[in-house]
Amino acid sequence: MNRLQRALDALVERIDTPAPIVLVDVMQGNIDRIQSFANQRNLKVRPHVKTHKCVEIGRRQIEAGAVGITAGNVGEAEVFAAAGFDDIFLAYPIWAAGTKRARIRRLAESARLRVGVDNVAAVEALADAMGDEPERLQVVIEVDCGARRSGAPAEAAGDLALAARKRGLVPVGVFTYPGHGGAGRDVRQRAAQDQETALTTAVRSLADVGVTAEVVSAGSTPTLEFSTSSVITEIRPGEYVFGDLNNARLGSCGEDQIALFVAGTVVSDWVPGQVILDVGTKALSREGSPEIGYGGIAGTKAVLGKLNEYHGFLPLPDGEFRPSVGTVVPVVPNHVCPVVLGFEELIVTDSTGTSLQRWPVDARGFLN
Amino acid sequence: MNRLQRALDALVERIDTPAPIVLVDVMQGNIDRIQSFANQRNLKVRPHVKTHKCVEIGRRQIEAGAVGITAGNVGEAEVFAAAGFDDIFLAYPIWAAGTKRARIRRLAESARLRVGVDNVAAVEALADAMGDEPERLQVVIEVDCGARRSGAPAEAAGDLALAARKRGLVPVGVFTYPGHGGAGRDVRQRAAQDQETALTTAVRSLADVGVTAEVVSAGSTPTLEFSTSSVITEIRPGEYVFGDLNNARLGSCGEDQIALFVAGTVVSDWVPGQVILDVGTKALSREGSPEIGYGGIAGTKAVLGKLNEYHGFLPLPDGEFRPSVGTVVPVVPNHVCPVVLGFEELIVTDSTGTSLQRWPVDARGFLN
Numbered sequence: 001m002n003r004l005q006r007a008l009d010a011l012v013e014r015i016d017t018p019a020p021i022v023l024v025d026v027m028q029g030n031i032d033r034i035q036s037f038a039n040q041r042n043l044k045v046r047p048h049v050k051t052h053k054c055v056e057i058g059r060r061q062i063e064a065g066a067v068g069i070t071a072g073n074v075g076e077a078e079v080f081a082a083a084g085f086d087d088i089f090l091a092y093p094i095w096a097a098g099t100k101r102a103r104i105r106r107l108a109e110s111a112r113l114r115v116g117v118d119n120v121a122a123v124e125a126l127a128d129a130m131g132d133e134p135e136r137l138q139v140v141i142e143v144d145c146g147a148r149r150s151g152a153p154a155e156a157a158g159d160l161a162l163a164a165r166k167r168g169l170v171p172v173g174v175f176t177y178p179g180h181g182g183a184g185r186d187v188r189q190r191a192a193q194d195q196e197t198a199l200t201t202a203v204r205s206l207a208d209v210g211v212t213a214e215v216v217s218a219g220s221t222p223t224l225e226f227s228t229s230s231v232i233t234e235i236r237p238g239e240y241v242f243g244d245l246n247n248a249r250l251g252s253c254g255e256d257q258i259a260l261f262v263a264g265t266v267v268s269d270w271v272p273g274q275v276i277l278d279v280g281t282k283a284l285s286r287e288g289s290p291e292i293g294y295g296g297i298a299g300t301k302a303v304l305g306k307l308n309e310y311h312g313f314l315p316l317p318d319g320e321f322r323p324s325v326g327t328v329v330p331v332v333p334n335h336v337c338p339v340v341l342g343f344e345e346l347i348v349t350d351s352t353g354t355s356l357q358r359w360p361v362d363a364r365g366f367l368n
Numbered sequence: 369m370n371r372l373q374r375a376l377d378a379l380v381e382r383i384d385t386p387a388p389i390v391l392v393d394v395m396q397g398n399i400d401r402i403q404s405f406a407n408q409r410n411l412k413v414r415p416h417v418k419t420h421k422c423v424e425i426g427r428r429q430i431e432a433g434a435v436g437i438t439a440g441n442v443g444e445a446e447v448f449a450a451a452g453f454d455d456i457f458l459a460y461p462i463w464a465a466g467t468k469r470a471r472i473r474r475l476a477e478s479a480r481l482r483v484g485v486d487n488v489a490a491v492e493a494l495a496d497a498m499g500d501e502p503e504r505l506q507v508v509i510e511v512d513c514g515a516r517r518s519g520a521p522a523e524a525a526g527d528l529a530l531a532a533r534k535r536g537l538v539p540v541g542v543f544t545y546p547g548h549g550g551a552g553r554d555v556r557q558r559a560a561q562d563q564e565t566a567l568t569t570a571v572r573s574l575a576d577v578g579v580t581a582e583v584v585s586a587g588s589t590p591t592l593e594f595s596t597s598s599v600i601t602e603i604r605p606g607e608y609v610f611g612d613l614n615n616a617r618l619g620s621c622g623e624d625q626i627a628l629f630v631a632g633t634v635v636s637d638w639v640p641g642q643v644i645l646d647v648g649t650k651a652l653s654r655e656g657s658p659e660i661g662y663g664g665i666a667g668t669k670a671v672l673g674k675l676n677e678y679h680g681f682l683p684l685p686d687g688e689f690r691p692s693v694g695t696v697v698p699v700v701p702n703h704v705c706p707v708v709l710g711f712e713e714l715i716v717t718d719s720t721g722t723s724l725q726r727w728p729v730d731a732r733g734f735l736n
Contacts, residue, residue, distance in 0.1 A: 016442070016468045016736040050650075050677060072678045073646075074384070092678060093635045095646070095694055100384045118636050121693045149679050150636035150644050179676065267461045268486050268510075268518035276518050278441075278463070281706060282418075282735055286654045308547065309418060309705055310440045310460060311517055325489045326463055337677055338649060341709050344733035364733060365712035367650055368384040 003351055004261050004298040004330035010353025012328050017265040018283040020339050021330070022359075025350045026259035027241060028060065034224065034240050035064045041228050046070050046089055046217070048238030053340045053363035055083040057241060068112075070236045074103050075366025081111045083362065089114040091175055091217070091236060093142055093150045095122055100368070101129035108136040114215070116175060118142040118152045120163045127167035134168030140175050140215055141206070145198035146191065147179035154201035158209040165211070173215030173233070174202040178223045183250050192226030195219075200231050222252040244336035245296055246287075260346075261298060261330040262339060264312065266323045275323060277304070277312035279331050284312075285338035297321070298330040340364060371719055372629050372666040372698035378721025380696050385633040386651040388707050389698070390727075393718045394627035395609060396428065402592065402608050403432045409596050414438050414457055414585070416606030421708045421731035423451040425609060436480075438604045442471050443734025449479045451730065457482040459543055459585070459604060461510055461518045463490055468736070469497035476504040482583070484543060486510040486520045488531045495535035502536030508543050508583055509574070513566035514559065515547035522569035526577040533579070541583030542570040543604075546591045551618050560594030563587075568599050590620040612704035613664055614655075629666060629698040630707060631715075632680065634691045643691060645672070645680035647699050652680075653706035665689070666698040708732060 007023060015021075038045045047061045048070040058069055058080055068087025071077040077088045088111045096104055107113050108130065117123050117139045127134050141160045144151030152160060154174075161171035176198050181191025195218055203213040218232045221239040242260040243253035264279035279295070286307055288294035293303030297314070300321045306313040312331070316322060323329060333339050340346070340361045348357040375391060383389075406413045415429045416438040426437055426448055436455030439445040445456045456479045464472055475481050476498065485491050485507045495502050509528045512519030520528060522542075529539035544566050549559025563586055571581040586600045589607040610628040611621035632647035647663070654675055656662035661671030665682070668689045674681040680699070684690060691697060701707050708714070708729045716725040 013466055016466045016471070018736050092646075093644075095385075095633045095635050097633065097694060097696075098381055098384045103384070118638065119693050122635070125694065144638060148639045148642075149676065149681065150638070152638055265463045265465065267463050267490070270486065270512060270518070270520055271516045274516075276461075278460075278736075281653065281655075282709060285649060285706070287649075308517065313517065325487050326465060326493065328465075338653070341650060342733065342735050361733075365710065365729075367710050368386050368646075 002299040003256070007349055007351055007353035008263055008328060008330050011349055011356060014356055015263060015347055017263045017328060018279045019263050019347050020343050021261055021263050022346045022348045023259050023351050024348050026257065030240055030243065030257055030259060031061055031064045034237060035066070038235060039065065043227065043232060044234035046234050046236050047241065048072065048236050049076055049080060049363065051238040051241055051337050053361050054346060054359050055080065055362045056359045058085060067234065073368055074100055074107065075368055076363045077107055078103065079363040079366055081107055086111045089140065089217070090116060092116050093118045093122055094126070096125040096129035104129050105131065112138070114138040114140050114172065116140055116142045117160060117164065118150050120160065123160065123163045123167060123169065127169055130169070135170055138170045138172045139164045140173050140217065141171065141202065143174055143176050143198050143202045145176045145178055146194040147177055149177065149179060151176055154198040155205055157202035158205035158211065161206050161211040162209050171211050173213040173217065174199060174206065175217035177219040179220065181223050185251055188222050188250065188252065189226050192223040195223060196229045196231065203231055221247060222250045224252065239336055242336045245332050245334045258332055260336055260339065261332050263328055264331045266325050266327045266329070269325050273316050275314050275316065277314055277329070277331065278310060279312040280310045281307045282309050282342050283339065284331070284333050285335070287333065287335035287338060292334065295331045295333050298332050304331070370667040375717055375719055375721035376631055376696055376698050379717055379724060382724055383631060383715055385631045385696060386647045387631050387715050388711050389629055389631050390714045390716045391627050391719050392716050394625065398608055398611065398625055398627060399429055399432045402605060403434070406603060407433065411595065411600060412602035414602050414604050415609065416440065416459070416604050417444055417448060417731065419606040419609055419705050421729050422714060422727050423448065423730045424727045426453060435602065441736055442468055442475065443736055444731045445475055446471065447731040447734055449475055454479045457508065458484060460484050461486045461490055462494070464493040464497035472497050473499065480506070482506040482508050482540065484508055484510045485528060485532065486518050488528065491528065491531045491535060491537065495537055498537070503538055506538045506540045507532045508541050508585065509539065509570065511542055511544050511566050511570045513544040513546050514562040515545055517545065517547060519544055522566040523573055525570035526573035526579065529574050529579040530577050539579050541581040541585065542567060542574065543585035545587040547588065549590050553619055556590050556618065556620065557594050560591040563591060564597045564599065571599055589615060590618045592620065607704055610704045613700050613702045626700055628704055628707065629700050631696055632699045634693050634695045634697070637693050641684050643682050643684065645682055645697070645699065646678060647680040648678045649675045650677050650710050651707065652699070652701050653703070655701065655703035655706060660702065663699045663701050666700050672699070
């Protein structure tokens with residue numbers, strides 16, 4: 001990953017740290033590779049924008065062939081709808097209350113809007129929110145496949161579809177999230193099999209009540225390579241666009257596919273065998289553990305051992321990596337998704353570090 | 369803490385979740401109490417704005433008697449300077465490079481700017497950044513008192529002050545951060561004693577080279593109550609303004625002094641003994657551990673057991689707390705500082721929940 005350090009060295013006089021740096025060539029490679037994977041398997045790609053929250057990156061995903069986007073909350077969907085995205089799946093069991101009722105109604109007027117549901121009360125609340133135009137809202141039944149998070153049992157999908165149809169909403173299919181897949185190819189493969197089983201059962205449950213599952217939607221980046229069944233129609237990967245150390249550890253991205261890092265400066269070096277970087281939890285979030293650390297320095301074995309808000313504690317492993325105060329280093333996050341929260345903009349360059357654009361993190365701060 | 373639930377119940381139709389809610393009466397009580405504590409001890413208060421990043425709250429701290437503000441990076445300082453704050457201490461070992469050089473110079477023109485330094489290279493870089501007006505920049509020497517983070521040994525403070533003076537910068541004092549104080553009154557008190565010892569040594573080190581320490585600045589909220597020595601001139605608490613569960617556990621705030629919570633909605637309840645809230649890491653950050661959880665529901669024993677980005681897993685303890693889908697609950701963060709990162713605005717009300725204002729998180733997204 002010295003590639004990252006090279007790009008950074010070329011940029012360094014034009015940026016301030018900490019800052020998230022995107023290598024656009026690596027990112028475009030990720031977008032194209034997954035699209036091509038999906039095309040070969042006749043799967044639609046509907047990328048989750050939570051990872052980048054950036055309209056320009058969403059546009060590139062669409063240009064590469066994505067059918068639309070996935071959003072995690074109404075605010076994200078609104079930002080992308082305002083930018084012209086007209087096919088949005090809110091893959092979340094949205095509860096329509098407060099001022100969200102009118103917001104969902106407006107969203108359904110400006111885009112083809114699909115919303116997740118996993119219970120009858122939520123169906124009722126969504127139908128109430130839609131007033132006299134419930135048919136403008138498509139719902140996708142969320143089923144659980146083992147993550148034990150949200151999602152109805154797969155066998156209950158048909159009843160939920162019927163409840164939606166009874167209120168005039170349009171049930172169009174089912175989705176799930178195989179979030180229980182851990183490290184190792186076999187574990188990820190088992191989670192993908194659980195996903196397959198749950199989706200197949202859910203599709204049958206819909207068919208039993210006379211509803212055709214036009215959409216059978218699968219997550220996630222780590223289970224992507226196993227999402228090749230005949231039942232699945234679309235995939236919703238998010239993290240694939242940037243990659244990160246967690247995905248590299250799981251085996252779901254290569255280290256040379258990591259497209260985002262945080263540039264950090266050594267600001268203090270008084271403690272022997274340790275330097276302090278200006279990269280803390282406000283840049284990286286507290287993702288990691290004392291065992292794996294909280295982010296790694298590309299091209300080295302060094303990992304952040306502890307984070308405060310604006311300080312990263314970097315123990316120096318034995319070897320030649322002895323950065324002095326003022327040295328700028330590329331910090332690769334464990335989990336890339338929280339990084340966009342802290343910054344107004346992404347610094348976009350390529351592997352040579354010569355170009356420099358600034359893309360706003362448009363949907364940052366829209367969390368509800 | 370049912371007070372929080374009562375305020376929330378009164379607000380609920382006017383807001384969307386997740387959202388950070390501030391009880392302005394409780395917050396004002398915190399501001400006034402600490403100011404009064406400091407006044408009695410002849411200490412200046414210079415609150416750290418990292419916790420709220422909100423100009424309106426900074427104004428209230430100044431109105432209550434704070435002498436200025438503390439910022440954690442140049443971006444935060446710029447936002448507050450643009451809003452008219454004219455006395456700013458960047459309590460961080462700033463490395464002046466890239467476009468930060470010009471930014472620091474401009475900041476020093478619009479406010480009385482003090483910057484932390486802990487090494488000679490940083491002094492040189494700051495002096496270079498200031499061009500032919502180094503005397504516009506005051507520097508405060510950071511010394512370590514046991515946190516083993518940034519900060520020179522206290523005995524080295526004088527040499528650093530001399531290096532600064534040699535380059536035309538104006539050394540005005542010393543600061544430290546007793547971040548090694550853990551749970552329990554005695555542990556916090558010991559950290560405060562370490563702070564006292566380091567600051568006393570540093571002041572003497574400055575005096576030895578003929579520099580008067582006009583500023584002797586101490587952190588943090590947990591050690592506040594012990595910062596009563598004759599050597600300390602100012603305190604830099606941040607978290608006191610809102611409080612949180614970490615501070616309540618340390619004993620440095622009462623539960624009835626917690627002024628910020630995140631309103632969250634139960635969105636799914638399929639797993640027996642568990643509900644899912646729409647409050648995940650993007651709202652709370654991953655602050656906590658499996659042992660203490662990742663945030664608590666006010667007025668109950670329930671704590672979030674696990675977080676995904678948009679999902680909070682809430683195991684339900686035995687008892688009467690059995691919230692159904694659609695119920696809105698007050699989630700009290702373990703650590704309040706990261707919460708402001710994720711949101712455009714704070715929802716500001718009082719303990720009755722009747723008033724509702726929206727205050728922008730002005731310095732959100734300004735991390736470098």
